[in-house]
Amino acid sequence: MTGNDKLVAELHRALPDGAVTHDEAVLEAYRYDRAAFCPAGQPAALVRVRSTEDVAAALRIASAHRVPVVPQGARTGLSGGANALDGCLLLNTEQMNQILHIDVDEQLARVEPGVINAELAAAVRKHGLYYPPDPGSMDISTIGGNVATGAGGMCCVKYGTTADFVRGLTVVLADGRIMRCGRRTAKGVAGYDLARLFVGSEGTLGIATEITLALRPAPPAPLTAVAFFRTPVMACHAVAGFLGAGYRPSVLEFMDGPTIASVSALTDLGFPDDTGAMLIAQSDSTAPADELAAFERAARECGAIEVIVAEDPAEGELLMQARRLVGVAAERLGTNLVDDVCVPRGKLAELIEGIEQIAAEHDVLITCAGHAGDGNMHPSVVFDQHDPRQVTAAQRAFEAIMVLGLELGGTITGEHGVGELKRDWLARELDEPARWAHQQLKRAFDPHGILNPGRVLVPEVRAP
Amino acid sequence: MTGNDKLVAELHRALPDGAVTHDEAVLEAYRYDRAAFCPAGQPAALVRVRSTEDVAAALRIASAHRVPVVPQGARTGLSGGANALDGCLLLNTEQMNQILHIDVDEQLARVEPGVINAELAAAVRKHGLYYPPDPGSMDISTIGGNVATGAGGMCCVKYGTTADFVRGLTVVLADGRIMRCGRRTAKGVAGYDLARLFVGSEGTLGIATEITLALRPAPPAPLTAVAFFRTPVMACHAVAGFLGAGYRPSVLEFMDGPTIASVSALTDLGFPDDTGAMLIAQSDSTAPADELAAFERAARECGAIEVIVAEDPAEGELLMQARRLVGVAAERLGTNLVDDVCVPRGKLAELIEGIEQIAAEHDVLITCAGHAGDGNMHPSVVFDQHDPRQVTAAQRAFEAIMVLGLELGGTITGEHGVGELKRDWLARELDEPARWAHQQLKRAFDPHGILNPGRVLVPEVRAP
Structure with missing residues (x-):
C-alpha cells in the first residue's frame, strides 16, 4: 500500500459511507475555484463532510499523515484559495448546509x-x-x-x-x-x-x-437612483460630496464607460449617450426620498448628465439590473481577470484614471465597476486566454493595478481575499514585522503546515 | 551595580531627559489602576514615553533584560491590568497625547x-x-x-x-x-x-x-425618554419589546431600585415612588420622536408607572444625569466592586433577579445598572473595606455574579477586560482548545513573556 492508499483507507474507516471519494472524474470536478491564472494540483482524495465530527476525524488523519488539506465551500472564490494542491485532501463543506x-x-x-x-x-x-x-x-x-x-x-x-x-x-x-x-x-x-x-x-x-x-x-425596502456622468472623475466627486454631507446610503456603486457599454451590448437599458460613468445609489432609511434627493443634488453639482430616481422599489430593481449584469456582460467579452483593489475614497478618481492609463499602456480592455462608497473597485482585465500575448498583457495590467492601489495608500484586496493569486503581493503590502507576525500566527495554529499551505502566505520550509 | 541599576542606567541613556524615573514617591503614584482587590507590585522604574521610538527603545531594553513591562494609559481600568508587577517597567503613554x-x-x-x-x-x-x-x-x-x-x-x-x-x-x-x-x-x-x-x-x-x-x-442631537417600572422584570420585557420591533436606539440603559435610591439620595430627581427599575432611551435618528413613541408604547405595554419624553435635547440631558451619577452615588455608599457580565438580551431579567438573590444570600448591597440594550450589566457590590467579613462577602457575591452570567450563556466581561481580576475566570469561560489558542498567541508574540505577564492569561512557566 502506498502512503496515499493508507490515507484513503483510514479516511474510509473514520468517515460515513459515501463521504470519501478518490474517483478521478469527481476529483477533477472539484479541483478548481473561479480564479483565472491559478494552478491546481492533483488531490489524493475528496471528503464531503457532514458534521463537525467528520471534519475533526479528517483533520486528525491528515495531521498524522502530514497531508495538506484544502477546505472548500462552493468554490466560487476568485483567488485560487480553494484550488487543489498535489496530494491534498479536498475537504468540502457544501453538504453541511443546515x-x-x-x-x-x-x-x-x-x-x-x-x-x-x-x-x-x-x-x-x-x-x-x-x-x-x-x-x-x-x-x-x-x-x-x-x-x-x-x-x-x-x-x-x-x-x-x-x-x-x-x-x-x-x-x-x-x-x-x-x-x-x-x-x-x-x-x-x-x-x-x-x-x-x-x-x-x-x-x-x-x-x-x-x-x-x-x-x-429588516430595513424598509430600498429606493434607488442612478446618475450618469461624462467622466469617471465627475462621478467620484459626486460620491465624495454625497457621503461628505453625512448620508449613509445602503448602496453606492460605480460603473465606468466600458462597463456600461458591455452591459448595454447585452440589453438596451436606454441610458443616455456620451455616458462615461454612472453611479447607483440606494437608500433603505426611514426617509429614503430625502437621502436620494441629496444624492441627486450632489450628482447635479458635479455635472451629471441625467439623474433618475425610481418611483418605487420595483422600478429600482430595474435600475439595479445594470449593476447585476456587469459580470455576465464582461464574460461575453472574453476571459476576465477581476481585481479587487481598495483605496481611500478620496483617491478613487486617481485610481480610475490610473486604470485607464494601464489599459492603454498594456493595450488591453479593462472594465471597471465596484463599490464606490468604500473605494473598492473591481477592474476586470478582459483578454483572450488562447492568445499568449494577451495573457501576458492581462497579467501585467492586473499587477499594475495592484501597484497603483498600493501607491494610493490602498490594499491589494478589499473583499476577495489573497488565496494563491496574491500571496506574493501580500508580502509586498505588509511590512517586515507584519510578515513575521503572519508567519508566527500560522506556526502557532498549524505547526505542521497542513492547512491550505501556500495560500495567503508563501509557505515556509519547516522541520517535519 | 544590581541588575535593576543597570536597567535604569540603560533606560536613562536610551530615552530623552525626564522620561525615566525611579523616584519612590512617583512610582507609588503610578502603581495602581482602579480595580478593587487587585494586588500591585513594586516597579523598578517608570518610563513616560513621548514617541513610538521611545516605546521601541524601552521594549528593546526590557526584552534584553527579561524585565516585565506594564503598559499604562490613565490607569482608569477596573481589572488591575495596569497595576505594577514586582520589578517591572511601568510604561506610561499619557504624554503621547497628540x-x-x-x-x-x-x-x-x-x-x-x-x-x-x-x-x-x-x-x-x-x-x-x-x-x-x-x-x-x-x-x-x-x-x-x-x-x-x-x-x-x-x-x-x-x-x-x-x-x-x-x-x-x-x-x-x-x-x-x-x-x-x-x-x-x-x-x-x-x-x-x-x-x-x-x-x-x-x-x-x-x-x-x-x-x-x-x-x-455626526448624527442629530438625540432626544431622550425615561420610563419607570415597579420591577426590573417589567423593564426587561420593555427592552425586548422595543428592540424586537426593529428600533435601533442610540442609548438604552437600565437602573434598578437600589441604584435609583442611591442616586436619589444624592439629588432629588423627582422620580415617582415605588420605582423598582427605570429605563433611559435616546434616539439620534432622523425621526427621534417616532422612535421614542415606540419606546413609550413598549414601556406602557409592560406596565410602566410613568414615561417621560423630553421636549428637547437640554431636557434630555437632565434625564441622563440620573445615569451619569450612578458611579458617584455608589461610591457614597462604600467601596465598590463593579462587575461587568454580559448575557444574551433575553436572559437579562433572569440575570437581574439572580443578582437580587445573590445580594440576599451574601447579605451585601448590590446596585445594578447597565447597558440593557446589549445585555451588559454593571452590578456593583458595595461594602466596607475595613470590615473583613464584608470584604469576603463582597468577593463571594462578585464571583457568584460571574457564575450566574456564564450559566445564562453570557461572558464574564462585556467591556471592562480581564486584567488580573478575572484571569482565573477567563480560564473557566474558555474551553480547553481556546485556552491553548490563547497561550499559543501569547507565545507567538511575546516569546519571553515580558508583556504584562499574568494579565488576561495565567502566566506560564517557560524556559528563559
Whole structure:
C-alpha cells in the first residue's frame, strides 16, 4: 500500500459511507475555484463532510499523515484559495448546509458553513430580520466561504462586511480538536478575539464548522437612483460630496464607460449617450426620498448628465439590473481577470484614471465597476486566454493595478481575499514585522503546515 | 551595580531627559489602576514615553533584560491590568497625547494612545464628525487604554464598541520592532486581522503607539425618554419589546431600585415612588420622536408607572444625569466592586433577579445598572473595606455574579477586560482548545513573556 492508499483507507474507516471519494472524474470536478491564472494540483482524495465530527476525524488523519488539506465551500472564490494542491485532501463543506437556528429575540442565526448566503438571507427575512453581507456570488457562495474570505458586497458601505456579522465560531483546529470561540452576547472582551482572527484566514488556521451570525431588523425596502456622468472623475466627486454631507446610503456603486457599454451590448437599458460613468445609489432609511434627493443634488453639482430616481422599489430593481449584469456582460467579452483593489475614497478618481492609463499602456480592455462608497473597485482585465500575448498583457495590467492601489495608500484586496493569486503581493503590502507576525500566527495554529499551505502566505520550509 | 541599576542606567541613556524615573514617591503614584482587590507590585522604574521610538527603545531594553513591562494609559481600568508587577517597567503613554490628524474626507482620525477619549470626541465634532465609543470613563480615560480593553459605553447598542472603530495600528512588538497593521481604507482583507487581534489584548501582545480610528458623520442631537417600572422584570420585557420591533436606539440603559435610591439620595430627581427599575432611551435618528413613541408604547405595554419624553435635547440631558451619577452615588455608599457580565438580551431579567438573590444570600448591597440594550450589566457590590467579613462577602457575591452570567450563556466581561481580576475566570469561560489558542498567541508574540505577564492569561512557566 502506498502512503496515499493508507490515507484513503483510514479516511474510509473514520468517515460515513459515501463521504470519501478518490474517483478521478469527481476529483477533477472539484479541483478548481473561479480564479483565472491559478494552478491546481492533483488531490489524493475528496471528503464531503457532514458534521463537525467528520471534519475533526479528517483533520486528525491528515495531521498524522502530514497531508495538506484544502477546505472548500462552493468554490466560487476568485483567488485560487480553494484550488487543489498535489496530494491534498479536498475537504468540502457544501453538504453541511443546515440553518441550525434563527433566534428572533437575540437577532442571531446559527448555521453550518455550507449554507448558501442568499438562502440564509431569505430565511431570516421571513422573521423580519436581515443578514446584510451580499457578495456578488450570494446566490451560489456559502457562508463558510464568505467567512473564510471575509466577503463583502454592495451593502458594506452602510453595514460592513461578513467580519462585522460573525459573532461566534466552532473551529476545528489542525490536529482535529474542536474549539468554540466568540460569543452569543452583543458584547464581550473575554480574551483575544479568536473568532475575528479566523474570519478572512482562508482556511489556513482552522476550519469553521458552525457559525453564529448577528442579524439586524429588516430595513424598509430600498429606493434607488442612478446618475450618469461624462467622466469617471465627475462621478467620484459626486460620491465624495454625497457621503461628505453625512448620508449613509445602503448602496453606492460605480460603473465606468466600458462597463456600461458591455452591459448595454447585452440589453438596451436606454441610458443616455456620451455616458462615461454612472453611479447607483440606494437608500433603505426611514426617509429614503430625502437621502436620494441629496444624492441627486450632489450628482447635479458635479455635472451629471441625467439623474433618475425610481418611483418605487420595483422600478429600482430595474435600475439595479445594470449593476447585476456587469459580470455576465464582461464574460461575453472574453476571459476576465477581476481585481479587487481598495483605496481611500478620496483617491478613487486617481485610481480610475490610473486604470485607464494601464489599459492603454498594456493595450488591453479593462472594465471597471465596484463599490464606490468604500473605494473598492473591481477592474476586470478582459483578454483572450488562447492568445499568449494577451495573457501576458492581462497579467501585467492586473499587477499594475495592484501597484497603483498600493501607491494610493490602498490594499491589494478589499473583499476577495489573497488565496494563491496574491500571496506574493501580500508580502509586498505588509511590512517586515507584519510578515513575521503572519508567519508566527500560522506556526502557532498549524505547526505542521497542513492547512491550505501556500495560500495567503508563501509557505515556509519547516522541520517535519 | 544590581541588575535593576543597570536597567535604569540603560533606560536613562536610551530615552530623552525626564522620561525615566525611579523616584519612590512617583512610582507609588503610578502603581495602581482602579480595580478593587487587585494586588500591585513594586516597579523598578517608570518610563513616560513621548514617541513610538521611545516605546521601541524601552521594549528593546526590557526584552534584553527579561524585565516585565506594564503598559499604562490613565490607569482608569477596573481589572488591575495596569497595576505594577514586582520589578517591572511601568510604561506610561499619557504624554503621547497628540491628535495627529483628522481626515474629514475619509472620516478618520489618527491619534497617539494618550489622547483622552472625550477630547477626541470634541475635536472631531468640530468637523461634523462623531467618534461613538463612550465608556463611562470617557472624560479621563485614554484612547490607548480604550483600545487595550476594547472599551464600550452607552453607544454600543447602536454603534458598537471601540473594536468596531479601530481601522489601523502602529504596534511596538515585545522585542522593540515597530509594526504597522490594519488599513486606511473602508474595507480590506489582505492577510490576518492583526489590528483586531491587538484590540482588547490588554498590553499582553504588543503596545499600540498610533491608532487610526473610523469616524461617522455626526448624527442629530438625540432626544431622550425615561420610563419607570415597579420591577426590573417589567423593564426587561420593555427592552425586548422595543428592540424586537426593529428600533435601533442610540442609548438604552437600565437602573434598578437600589441604584435609583442611591442616586436619589444624592439629588432629588423627582422620580415617582415605588420605582423598582427605570429605563433611559435616546434616539439620534432622523425621526427621534417616532422612535421614542415606540419606546413609550413598549414601556406602557409592560406596565410602566410613568414615561417621560423630553421636549428637547437640554431636557434630555437632565434625564441622563440620573445615569451619569450612578458611579458617584455608589461610591457614597462604600467601596465598590463593579462587575461587568454580559448575557444574551433575553436572559437579562433572569440575570437581574439572580443578582437580587445573590445580594440576599451574601447579605451585601448590590446596585445594578447597565447597558440593557446589549445585555451588559454593571452590578456593583458595595461594602466596607475595613470590615473583613464584608470584604469576603463582597468577593463571594462578585464571583457568584460571574457564575450566574456564564450559566445564562453570557461572558464574564462585556467591556471592562480581564486584567488580573478575572484571569482565573477567563480560564473557566474558555474551553480547553481556546485556552491553548490563547497561550499559543501569547507565545507567538511575546516569546519571553515580558508583556504584562499574568494579565488576561495565567502566566506560564517557560524556559528563559
